[in-house]
Structures are given as C-alpha cells and as structure tokens.
Amino acid sequence: MTTLFILVIIALLLLFGVTDIRRQFITKPVFSFFTKVLPPLSQTEREAMEAGTVWWDGELFSGRPDWQQLHAMPAPELTGEERAFLENQVTTLLRMLDDHQTVQQDKDLPKAVWDYLKQERFFSMIIPRAYGGLEFSALAASTIVAQIASRSLTAAITVMVPNSLGPGELLSHYGTEEQKQRWLPGLADGTEVPCFALTGPEAGSDAGAIPDSGVVCMGEYQGEEVLGLKLNWDKRYITLAPVATVLGLAFKMRDPDGLLGDKREIGITCALIPANHPGVELGHRHNPLNMAFMNGTTRGRDVFIPMDWIIGGPDYAGRGWRMLVECLSAGRGISLPALATSAGHLATRTTSAYCGVRQQFGVNIGQFEGVQEALARIVGNTYLLEAARKMTVGAIDMKQKPSVVTAIAKYHMTELGRAIINDAMDIHGGKGIQLGPKNYLGHQYMAQPVSITVEGANILTRNLMIFGQGATRCHPYVLSEMEAVAMEDKEQALKVFDGLLLSHMIHGARNALVSLSSALTGSRLNSAPVAGDTARHYRDLGRLSANLALMSDLAMATLGGSLKQKEMISARLGDVLSQLYLASSVLRHYEAEGRQQSDLPLVHYSVARCTHLAAEAMEEVIRNFPSLPARWLAKVLIFPVGNHFHGPSDELAQRVCATVAQPGVLRERLTHLCPMPEGLQDGISEVESAFLALHKQQPQMKKIKQAMRQGTLAKQAITPEVIDRAREEQVLTESEAKDLLDAWTLRTAAIEVDEFATL
CATH class of the missing domain: 1.20.140.10 (Butyryl-CoA Dehydrogenase, subunit A, domain 3)
Known part of the structure; x- marks a missing residue:
C-alpha cells in the first residue's frame, strides 16, 4: 500500500510538475474544452465587461479576502464646504417643502422651490468648479439627496437626475472643450435643465437593443450644407423631459453611404440636442405611481443635427455604450x-x-x-x-x-x-x-x-449582471484565460493558458480545502484581522468567500456558455457575492466609526443576516445544480454536515430594538439622514416631538403605575382622565400633571390621521 501511494504521488508530480507532460495531457484538452464552452460575448457585453474597475469585489471572489486592505x-x-451646504442650503430647502401639497394637489414643485434649486446650484454637484459647478464628492451628493428624500421624494429625484447619468456627467467626462464651455455653465446655474433619453418602448433594460437611429448624411444647418445625422427616436420614462431645455440622446449610428469610411454600422452614440431644435418633441407627462416629479416622453422624426453635436465630437461616434456603462457604473x-x-x-x-x-x-x-x-x-x-x-x-x-x-x-x-x-x-x-x-x-x-x-x-x-459580470471580471483567472484562448498565435496562447491553468488549479484546490476544513471546524481555523467581538464574522466571511470561489469554478467548468441561460443559478451565486459585500461594508463601517460598543448589536444583527442569506443562497445553488456529480462534490466540500448559518436570534433582535427605544446619540447617528431642523412643522416633527416629550415624562408615568399597583389608582391605560385623577390623589404634583398632560396632547396629535371634507 505504501509503495502504491508513493507511485501515485510520483505520477501526480510528473503529470503536473513536468511542463511538457502537463501541456500534453492536461492543458491541451482543457484548452480545447475552454474554446468550446466559453460563452460568446456580444460587442455590448464585451464593452460592459471591460467598463469600470475591479475593487473589493475581486477580493471577495478570490476566496481569500485581504481584510487589511x-x-x-x-x-x-464631508468637506467643510459640503457640511455648510447641508446645514444651510439643504436645511432651507427642507423648510420650503410640503410634500402633500406637491404630490396630491399641485403635481409639481412650487416655483419658489424650482428657483431656489437653480439659484443655489443643486443641479451642479458633479460639474467642475471651472464651469460654475459645486464639484462635490460622491458622499456629499449622496447625503444631500438622502436628506431631501426624507421630506420629499419629488424634490430628491428632481435634484438627483441632473447629478446622475445624463448630459452633465457625460460632458464632464467625455465632452469636447467647446461643448463644455457651451453647456456646463448653463447646467450649473439652472439656466439649462437636462434630461437623458435612453429607454424606449422596445428597449428598456436591454439598452443595447435601442431601435432609435442616426443616419450619417448631408443636411442644412444655419444655412449651410454640412455633414451630420438624421435622427429618429421614440423614448419614454424620461425624467425631467417635460421641462428640459437640453436633451441627451442615445441612438444607433449608421453610415450606409460610407461618408465616414468603410464601416456601415457604427454603434451606439450619444448626442446633445437643444430642446427647441426643429423636430424635437417633448411629449406629455407620465404619472409614475402618482408621484409629482417630471417624467415623460420625447420623440423626433427626421431631425438633422451637425456631427459635432455628438458628445465628445465625431471621434466618439459609436462609443456611446461604453460611455453610458462607465458613467452608470458610478x-x-x-x-x-x-x-x-x-x-x-x-x-x-x-x-x-x-x-x-x-x-x-x-x-x-x-x-x-x-x-x-x-x-x-x-x-x-x-x-x-x-x-x-x-x-x-x-x-x-x-x-x-x-x-x-x-x-x-x-x-x-x-x-x-x-x-x-x-x-x-x-x-x-x-x-x-x-x-x-x-x-x-x-x-x-x-x-x-x-x-x-x-x-x-x-x-x-440580479439575474444577469451581478454574477454574470462578476464571475468573469472579478475572478482572478477566468478573464485572462478567455483572452488567452482568443489569441491568434495558438502556440503562444497555449503557453499563456498553461501558466494560468496551473495557477487556477492551485486556486481551486486551496478553496476546496478551505471550504471543507471550515465546514468541519465551524470556521475556527480561518484568520481574522481583529480580536474580540467581530473576529468570528471575518472567519465566516472567509469561509463563504472560499465557497463562492469554489462553486463559481464548478459552475463555469460544468455549464460553460449555458451558465448565461441558467439565470436562477447565476442570481443565487450573485446573492452570495452581494451578501459578502454588504457584510464587509458593515465590518468596515464599525471599524471606521471607532468600534462603538453601542453599535455591536447592530453589527451582529446585520452580519448574521448577511451570512444566513449567503449560505441559504449557496445551499439553493447546490440543491438545484444541473450536474449531479458537481452537486454531490459541492455538498461534500461546502456543507458536509449541513448548513449551520442562522439568522439573528430573538434576543439579538430585542437588543437592536433597545438601541432606538429612547433618545440618544446612537439613535441620532442611525437617523441623521432624516434631520430635524428647528421650526419645521410636519408629521415627522410631530411624532418625534411627542416621543421626546413622553420620554421626559417617564418618571411621572412610573409614579402612576406604582400607584396602580398599590391600589391608589385603578389599573387601566394612562389617559388624561387618569392623569387628572393622579393629581387629585397627589400621586403627581400640579406641575408634573401639567407637563404630562402637555406631552399627552403631543402624543394625541402624533397618532391622529388626516381627514378631509371631500377628495
């Protein structure tokens, strides 16, 4: 038996350790297999795959996240300027908003609010200072939008759209200097109101399938015959379209007469068009679930524009999809x-x-x-x-x-x-x-x-993007292997592929070993960058990261190109990656906040939820996996003794509730995006005031309940009548009774609902 074992070890060493033998018996067959099973990528898929960057998602996909990173x-x-904007301009705006009036009656923001948004450059947070913009950070933009949304989603969406995917962002990244000088100052001060038209009746989430066209041709502009585009489009769901002065438009550009060269199908292109340009139609409004933000349609038929209206100029013709994906990814x-x-x-x-x-x-x-x-x-x-x-x-x-x-x-x-x-x-x-x-x-x-x-x-x-893009882009070897397989020089391709494959096999073996050992030891052997209360969470996430890497390799190896069609499998693997990211965010937030001990119930609750959902998704992947051998192998390596990841306990849930049961610093930190400016009279302020007032009256209410236990007062719910009776029985002083009655008046107002004579 010992001799046989030694012979097997020697054979494996020769098979994997001698380059020529490995290439002949392992690399070549796998190379051929890869060539057949790797999913074909369309041009739009390739551009989406190549857009953006790999960040912490790559670490989570690696099977061994670098927690120090x-x-x-x-x-x-936030900078001092950004904090000042929140304390002044945003606070002023919150006091101006009446969401019920806006949504239920006016169906629009008041003119004073529109004017204030433009005057204070709320629409210019992503525009560089050189062109009159605020040039705020992503954190500032997020915080501003969030605080506005706490009082009016209509106002928040109105502010959000010009600062998201649209003319301002596209111009800032890709526009020519002439285009920036022409449009960005007006977008910054609100003189120009932008919208971006991408979605149409036949192309929603599949934006690459837009039928809207731009045909290269000669046409008349400002009395001269110039080279340009004849556009036809039909778009819907376009936020700010009903009030826009400038339209960003995505379309498929074609050159049937070869006026630009040999290429006939140029591809998705983005252009900027004044809303008052001949032929541009801004249609009527939609009614998005009875919300009042401006959203509508735009159409155009045989609209001629000069070539230099393409965002970035003619050099960016056909590069619109890449531009959109890169901007959207942020x-x-x-x-x-x-x-x-x-x-x-x-x-x-x-x-x-x-x-x-x-x-x-x-x-x-x-x-x-x-x-x-x-x-x-x-x-x-x-x-x-x-x-x-x-x-x-x-x-x-x-x-x-x-x-x-x-x-x-x-x-x-x-x-x-x-x-x-x-x-x-x-x-x-x-x-x-x-x-x-x-x-x-x-x-x-x-x-x-x-x-x-x-x-x-x-x-x-969920079903196509997260894992579909992450499996290829974030995996440490797959994208490089795909590129190797696609090389024209097959001899060189085989050499490159051989090195990648060897590393990939070591990577897979390591993840299989970590998955099995973690399952058998409850992750206790995994490393953690910290000691104490959160260490176990890092160990569990390390285990789940190895599980994800292992299961991804099994899925791609056994399903190949058909994995694109196995959306339920893909979605669940994406859920595992997503829960790892969310849990990582919680642990990093806890560290960044200075390890506040009061936050620990929230940390434990959030991470327990994430790990439970990740393990549950992994279990469903294994249970539904099409390949029976791969299914059994995954079961043995990942859950050999069952899934023991549980969600938060009842006791932990009660501890979480206790963090917000009374006013305090922690509750304010948890709710800072719903600020409470002085003088603001709304339903939020009403219930908050009642809560704070009643909290101050806890000693008085305890006196009443003690009197009920002693028989001085009848046992019943506390009401104004009971408070008066407590004063008469000298359970409460006159002053205490008055303060408690005042608090009870606030409470009554807070639990009341609105009524109307007619609707």
Whole structure:
C-alpha cells in the first residue's frame, strides 16, 4: 500500500510538475474544452465587461479576502464646504417643502422651490468648479439627496437626475472643450435643465437593443450644407423631459453611404440636442405611481443635427455604450442607494418614535415581540444600508468605477429600502395608509418601485449582471484565460493558458480545502484581522468567500456558455457575492466609526443576516445544480454536515430594538439622514416631538403605575382622565400633571390621521 501511494504521488508530480507532460495531457484538452464552452460575448457585453474597475469585489471572489486592505480604505468624509451646504442650503430647502401639497394637489414643485434649486446650484454637484459647478464628492451628493428624500421624494429625484447619468456627467467626462464651455455653465446655474433619453418602448433594460437611429448624411444647418445625422427616436420614462431645455440622446449610428469610411454600422452614440431644435418633441407627462416629479416622453422624426453635436465630437461616434456603462457604473452607486438609505433613516426615526407613543392594551406597542421583530429588521437593515452607502460612495470618491459593486448596491439596497418601508407600514397600521400632511410613509411606499425599476430593472440586475459580470471580471483567472484562448498565435496562447491553468488549479484546490476544513471546524481555523467581538464574522466571511470561489469554478467548468441561460443559478451565486459585500461594508463601517460598543448589536444583527442569506443562497445553488456529480462534490466540500448559518436570534433582535427605544446619540447617528431642523412643522416633527416629550415624562408615568399597583389608582391605560385623577390623589404634583398632560396632547396629535371634507 505504501509503495502504491508513493507511485501515485510520483505520477501526480510528473503529470503536473513536468511542463511538457502537463501541456500534453492536461492543458491541451482543457484548452480545447475552454474554446468550446466559453460563452460568446456580444460587442455590448464585451464593452460592459471591460467598463469600470475591479475593487473589493475581486477580493471577495478570490476566496481569500485581504481584510487589511478593507481596513486600509479611507473613510469618506464631508468637506467643510459640503457640511455648510447641508446645514444651510439643504436645511432651507427642507423648510420650503410640503410634500402633500406637491404630490396630491399641485403635481409639481412650487416655483419658489424650482428657483431656489437653480439659484443655489443643486443641479451642479458633479460639474467642475471651472464651469460654475459645486464639484462635490460622491458622499456629499449622496447625503444631500438622502436628506431631501426624507421630506420629499419629488424634490430628491428632481435634484438627483441632473447629478446622475445624463448630459452633465457625460460632458464632464467625455465632452469636447467647446461643448463644455457651451453647456456646463448653463447646467450649473439652472439656466439649462437636462434630461437623458435612453429607454424606449422596445428597449428598456436591454439598452443595447435601442431601435432609435442616426443616419450619417448631408443636411442644412444655419444655412449651410454640412455633414451630420438624421435622427429618429421614440423614448419614454424620461425624467425631467417635460421641462428640459437640453436633451441627451442615445441612438444607433449608421453610415450606409460610407461618408465616414468603410464601416456601415457604427454603434451606439450619444448626442446633445437643444430642446427647441426643429423636430424635437417633448411629449406629455407620465404619472409614475402618482408621484409629482417630471417624467415623460420625447420623440423626433427626421431631425438633422451637425456631427459635432455628438458628445465628445465625431471621434466618439459609436462609443456611446461604453460611455453610458462607465458613467452608470458610478452613478447607480450614488443616487438610488441614497434614496433607499434615506427611507431607512426615515423609517427608523419615525417608527421607533411611533412605537414609543402608540399604545394598545395599555402598553406601548414597542413592547410587543411581534412589533419588535419588524422594528429590529428596520433598524438592522438601516445600519446595513448606511454602511453600504458609505463604502460604495467611498470607492467612487477614490476614483474607482466598480461596476459589479454598484450593481450590488443598486439591487440589494433598493430592495432593502422596499422591505424597510413595508415593515414600517405594518407597524404604523392605519396611520400609514391614510394620506395627508401627517402621513410620512405613504409617498415613500408608493415610490419604492420607482427605484426598483430605473437604471436597470432589479430582476435583470440580479439575474444577469451581478454574477454574470462578476464571475468573469472579478475572478482572478477566468478573464485572462478567455483572452488567452482568443489569441491568434495558438502556440503562444497555449503557453499563456498553461501558466494560468496551473495557477487556477492551485486556486481551486486551496478553496476546496478551505471550504471543507471550515465546514468541519465551524470556521475556527480561518484568520481574522481583529480580536474580540467581530473576529468570528471575518472567519465566516472567509469561509463563504472560499465557497463562492469554489462553486463559481464548478459552475463555469460544468455549464460553460449555458451558465448565461441558467439565470436562477447565476442570481443565487450573485446573492452570495452581494451578501459578502454588504457584510464587509458593515465590518468596515464599525471599524471606521471607532468600534462603538453601542453599535455591536447592530453589527451582529446585520452580519448574521448577511451570512444566513449567503449560505441559504449557496445551499439553493447546490440543491438545484444541473450536474449531479458537481452537486454531490459541492455538498461534500461546502456543507458536509449541513448548513449551520442562522439568522439573528430573538434576543439579538430585542437588543437592536433597545438601541432606538429612547433618545440618544446612537439613535441620532442611525437617523441623521432624516434631520430635524428647528421650526419645521410636519408629521415627522410631530411624532418625534411627542416621543421626546413622553420620554421626559417617564418618571411621572412610573409614579402612576406604582400607584396602580398599590391600589391608589385603578389599573387601566394612562389617559388624561387618569392623569387628572393622579393629581387629585397627589400621586403627581400640579406641575408634573401639567407637563404630562402637555406631552399627552403631543402624543394625541402624533397618532391622529388626516381627514378631509371631500377628495
């Protein structure tokens, strides 16, 4: 037996260690297999794959994340100028907003608000200072949009769009100097209002399939015959289109007569067109779930524009898809996650307050475990959203364009925002569904599908983009192997591929070993960059990272090109990567905040949720995997003794609720994107004031309950009549009774709902 074992070892060493033998018996067959099974990439897929940068997502895909790299990332911080803008201009704007009036009656922002937004350059946060813009950081843009969204999603979306994917961003990155001088100052001061027309009836999430065309031809412009484009388009869902003065347009450019050269199909191109240009039609408004932000259609038939209206000039003809993907990879990590995080801060502030003022069966509803379960999800998910928001915008401010990470942020953060608002609505009950000035949740509830739908539908983002792009782009070897297979010199290709394949096999073997050992030891042998309360989370994430790397290799090796069609498998593998990213964000946020001990329940809750969901997704991948041998191998290596990742415990959920059960520094940090400016009279201020007032009266309420236990007062819910009786029985002094009655008046106002004589 020993001799046989030695012979096997020698054979393996010869097979893998001798280059010529390895290439002949391993590399060549695998090379041939790769050539057959690697999925073909369309031009738009290739451009999307190559756009942006690989960042922390690459570490998570590696199977062995470098936690020191995570901790070394600088925490994003607002500048003094950005803080001043929030304290002054944003606070002033919040006082000007009346969301009920805007949405239910006027169907538009007041003229005074439009004027203020333009005057204070809210539309210029991404425009360089040289052209009159604010040139704020991604963190500032995210924070500004989020704070506005806490009071009016209509105003937030109106501010968000010019500072996201559109003319301002495209011009700043790709425009000619002449185009920048012509348009950016007007966009900065609000003289020009932009929109960007990409989506049409036949091309939504599949933007590469747009039928809108631009044909190279000669035409008349300003009395002269010039080379240009004849455009035809039909677009819808275009935010700000009804009020736009300048239209960014994406179309497919063709040159059937060869006026530019031999190439007939030039590709997706972006141009900038004045809204008053002959033939441009800005249509009527849509009604996006009864929200009041400007959104509508634009069409054009046989509209001629000169060639230099292409963004970036004629040299950028056909490069529009790459431009859009690169800008979108950054932009989708700012605006929509900001709206979702704002929803979390709003829900945490108001729902925790409502739980402290609303009573049923004589006790605050926050004491019921059913309510605590939902409130814990709200608070824990809000902490998670804030961590992911800061980590993602921090990457953008570091000049990263992490397309996979921002796709994760877009999908998972907007879905979390929706879940948070649903939980908040459940806790508020009837108060949440009766619209009016007192209702701070209704418009948020109606608007959540807007974020789910725009900048790539969430179903597409989850099922096709996150893992579909991440598996190739973030994997340490696959993209290089694909490039090697595509080399024209096959002899050289085989040499390059051989080196990559050997490294890939070592990589796979290491991940298989880590996966199995981690499963058998409960991750105890894995390394962690810290000691103490959070060390176990790093060990678990290291295990799940190795699981993801191993399962990705198995999926690509056995399914090959058909993996693109296995969307359910792809989506679940993407979920594993996403939960790893979200959990990493939480751990980094905890470190960046100085390891606040009061945050630990939130950290444990959030990471436990993420690891549970990641393991659950991995378990579903294995259970549904088409290849039976691969399925059994994965089961043995990843879950040999079953899946033991559990979600947060009931006790932990109650500890999370306790963090917001009373006013304090932690609650303010958790809700800072829902600010409370002095003098602001709205439903949020109303419930917050009642919560703060009743908290101050806790000693008085304890006196009443003690008197009830002693028999001095009858046992019943505290009411104004009971308070008067307590004063008469000298349980409370005159002053104490008055203060408690005043607080009870605020409480009554906070739980009231609006009523109308007619609708």
